[in-house]
Amino acid sequence: xxxxxxxxxxxxxxxxxxxxxxxxxxxxxxxxxxxxxxxxxxxxxxxxxxxxxxxxxxxxxxxxxxxxxxxxxxxxxxxxxxxxxxxxxxxxxxxxxxxxxxxxxxxxxxxxxxxxxxxxxxxxxxxxxxxxxxxxxxxxxxxxxxxxxxxxxxxxxxxxxxxxxxxxxxxxxxxxxxxxxxxxxxxxxxxxxxxxxxxxxxxxxxxxxxxxxxxxxxxxxxxxxxxxxxxxxxxxxxxxxxxxxxxxxxxxxxxxxxxxxxxxxxxxxxxxxxxxxxxx
Numbered sequence: 001x002x003x004x005x006x007x008x009x010x011x012x013x014x015x016x017x018x019x020x021x022x023x024x025x026x027x028x029x030x031x032x033x034x035x036x037x038x039x040x041x042x043x044x045x046x047x048x049x050x051x052x053x054x055x056x057x058x059x060x061x062x063x064x065x066x067x068x069x070x071x072x073x074x075x076x077x078x079x080x081x082x083x084x085x086x087x088x089x090x091x092x093x094x095x096x097x098x099x100x101x102x103x104x105x106x107x108x109x110x111x112x113x114x115x116x117x118x119x120x121x122x123x124x125x126x127x128x129x130x131x132x133x134x135x136x137x138x139x140x141x142x143x144x145x146x147x148x149x150x151x152x153x154x155x156x157x158x159x160x161x162x163x164x165x166x167x168x169x170x171x172x173x174x175x176x177x178x179x180x181x182x183x184x185x186x187x188x189x190x191x192x193x194x195x196x197x198x199x200x201x202x203x204x205x206x207x208x209x210x211x212x213x214x215x216x217x218x219x220x221x222x223x224x225x226x227x228x229x230x231x232x233x234x235x236x237x238x239x240x241x242x243x244x245x246x247x248x249x250x251x252x253x254x255x256x257x258x259x260x261x262x263x264x265x266x267x268x269x270x271x272x273x274x275x276x277x278x279x280x
Contacts, residue, residue: 011086019229181248
């Protein structure tokens with residue numbers, strides 16, 4: 001008989017996060033889901049169960065995070081799986097984005113995730129088990145115009161996740177970075193993607209990217225969020241889960257571009273690269 005797991009998931013009101021909640025509950029697991037509006041979360045999840053604990057958390061407040069984790073552990077015991085899914089995009093050129101807008105992006109996409117990690121790790125280490133799943137993006141591997149700040153936050157998540165995976169190896173705790181491509185969620189609408197307060201018309205290509213995302217890409221993304229949740233659940237069941245998992249054929253394509261770009265540039269400038277060593 002398989003042991004019931006306890007999940008702590010952020011960013012659960014829509015999209016992949018919501019589907020992970022439903023998937024875990026369907027498998028009989030305990031789910032602690034964070035939200036700013038608990039009643040709205042209960043409504044969209046649509047499941048009444050003793051295994052489901054929606055809690056109000058301010059992810060920008062470390063004390064709120066710590067209190068939520070403590071409450072979850074008191075209710076269900078140790079957290080087996082943390083899913084850092086909360087986040088939002090800033091579709092802006094680098095010059096367009098203000099200091100405040102950049103800070104807000106890092107606060108949610110990076111610092112909130114770090115706060116959750118710090119909060120769950122003492123319990124996971126004590127229990128001798130646990131899996132941290134950080135929802136990044138294929139834009140955590142490859143950057144593109146108009147998405148520079150969002151990419152920077154995801155590059156940061158990838159970096160700390162890689163280091164964290166090594167740091168937690170002695171404790172037998174696991175870390176997985178999930179890198180979705182475009183999924184048919186409400187991410188591109190419903191306030192999940194912000195625009196800069198100051199838009200510069202000189203950046204015509206970025207203006208076109210904004211238009212494409214709002215008019216053409218939204219509603220036509222290739223990825224199915226329910227299938228993404230199924231894959232993430234399968235990964236949570238693995239004895240040796242991957243450090244990274246790309247989700248979607250488009251993510252595979254974009255990652256392939258980055259790999260080829262790195263290989264080409266390394267080969268082209270190899271002699272320059274190695275010329276900086278001391279003479280033997």
